[in-house]
Amino acid sequence: MANSTALYSNITRVSVDSSKNAETVKTALIILLVLCFCIFLYFLTIILCVYFTTAHIRENTRYVLFVHMLINDTLYLVLGLTLLVAALYKVYLPVSLCYVLVTIVSISFRVTPYNLAVMALERYVAICYPLRHTELCTTQRSHAAIAVIWTVGLIPNVADLIALSSSVETTFFSLNVICSWASLLKAPVQNTMRSITLILSFTLVGLIIVYTYIRIMLVVQKLGSGKSSAFTAGKTVMLHAFQLLLCMTAFTSHFTEPYLKDYFAFLSVTNFLLFTCLPRFLSPLIYGIRDKVFRKYIKKLHSSAITSG
Structure with a gap:
C-alpha cells in the first residue's frame, strides 16, 4: 500500500514537473516571437518613415x-501571432x-510569394x-498589380466558403471554437x-523567379561586370528565391505536423517561428537596410534625430 502511494506520488510529481516545463517552454517561445516582432516593427517604422517622407x-x-x-507581412504577423496565442491558451472565438x-x-x-514574383518581374523588366x-x-501599374494580387489571393477563400457553407448547417457559424484552420475544416474538398x-x-512563383x-x-x-546594376538585380532575385524557399518550407509543415506533433512539443510554434x-x-533587413537609397535616408534620419536630441 505504501509502495502504491509512493508510486502515485512520484507519477503526480513528474506530471506536475512536465506541465511546468511545458508552460515554461511555451512562455519562452511566445516571448521570443514577440521580441522578434518588436524588432521587425522598429525597422518597419524607419522604412515607412523614409518611404512616406520621400x-x-x-x-x-x-x-x-x-x-x-x-505592410502585408505586418498584417499577417499580427493576426497570426494573435491566433497562435489564442490557440495555445485555448481561447474560444x-x-x-x-x-x-x-x-x-x-x-x-x-x-507574400505573389508579391515576390511581381518584384522579380519588375527587376527583369528594369534589366x-x-x-x-x-x-x-x-506607380499606377504597381497599384493595379497589387489589386490583382489580392484578388487572386481571395479566390480560393471564396471557393472554400462555398464548400464550407454547403457542408454545414447555418448554426455552425454561431458556435464557439478554438480558432484554427482545422476547426473550420468540415469537408474533404476544402483540404484538397x-x-x-x-x-x-x-x-508558378518559383518558375517566375527562376x-x-x-x-x-x-x-x-x-x-x-560584377558591379553592374544587372548583377545587383540578380542578387536581389536570388534573395526572392531564398525567401520563397522559406515560405515553401512553412507549407510542408502542414504535412509533417500531424505525424510529428506527438514526438516534439510545440512543433507548430517552432514551425511558425522559423519558417513562417x-x-x-x-524582409526589412534584406530589402530595406541593404538598399543604398534607403540606407542613405536612414542615415539622414538618424543624424537629424541625434542633432535634434
Missing part, C-alpha cells in the same frame, strides 16, 4: 511593391469571427528592357483545394 521613393514601382509586402481572421491570414500568406521600364513599371492552391502558387534570374544573369554575362515568421522578419 516623394521620389513613393513614385518608384520597386519601392511601392516592397512597402506593400512589408465565434466561428464567424474565426473564419474572417483565418481568411485574412491565409490570403496574406499567399500574397532586360531598360528603355521600356519607365513605361511598363509605373487548399493543397492544390498552395502547390500551384509556389510552383526564369527572371536566368535572364538577368545572361545580361550580366554580356556586360561582364522568419522570412517576414528578414
Whole structure:
C-alpha cells in the first residue's frame, strides 16, 4: 500500500514537473516571437518613415511593391501571432469571427510569394528592357498589380466558403471554437483545394523567379561586370528565391505536423517561428537596410534625430 502511494506520488510529481516545463517552454517561445516582432516593427517604422517622407521613393514601382509586402507581412504577423496565442491558451472565438481572421491570414500568406514574383518581374523588366521600364513599371501599374494580387489571393477563400457553407448547417457559424484552420475544416474538398492552391502558387512563383534570374544573369554575362546594376538585380532575385524557399518550407509543415506533433512539443510554434515568421522578419533587413537609397535616408534620419536630441 505504501509502495502504491509512493508510486502515485512520484507519477503526480513528474506530471506536475512536465506541465511546468511545458508552460515554461511555451512562455519562452511566445516571448521570443514577440521580441522578434518588436524588432521587425522598429525597422518597419524607419522604412515607412523614409518611404512616406520621400516623394521620389513613393513614385518608384520597386519601392511601392516592397512597402506593400512589408505592410502585408505586418498584417499577417499580427493576426497570426494573435491566433497562435489564442490557440495555445485555448481561447474560444465565434466561428464567424474565426473564419474572417483565418481568411485574412491565409490570403496574406499567399500574397507574400505573389508579391515576390511581381518584384522579380519588375527587376527583369528594369534589366532586360531598360528603355521600356519607365513605361511598363509605373506607380499606377504597381497599384493595379497589387489589386490583382489580392484578388487572386481571395479566390480560393471564396471557393472554400462555398464548400464550407454547403457542408454545414447555418448554426455552425454561431458556435464557439478554438480558432484554427482545422476547426473550420468540415469537408474533404476544402483540404484538397487548399493543397492544390498552395502547390500551384509556389510552383508558378518559383518558375517566375527562376526564369527572371536566368535572364538577368545572361545580361550580366554580356556586360561582364560584377558591379553592374544587372548583377545587383540578380542578387536581389536570388534573395526572392531564398525567401520563397522559406515560405515553401512553412507549407510542408502542414504535412509533417500531424505525424510529428506527438514526438516534439510545440512543433507548430517552432514551425511558425522559423519558417513562417522568419522570412517576414528578414524582409526589412534584406530589402530595406541593404538598399543604398534607403540606407542613405536612414542615415539622414538618424543624424537629424541625434542633432535634434
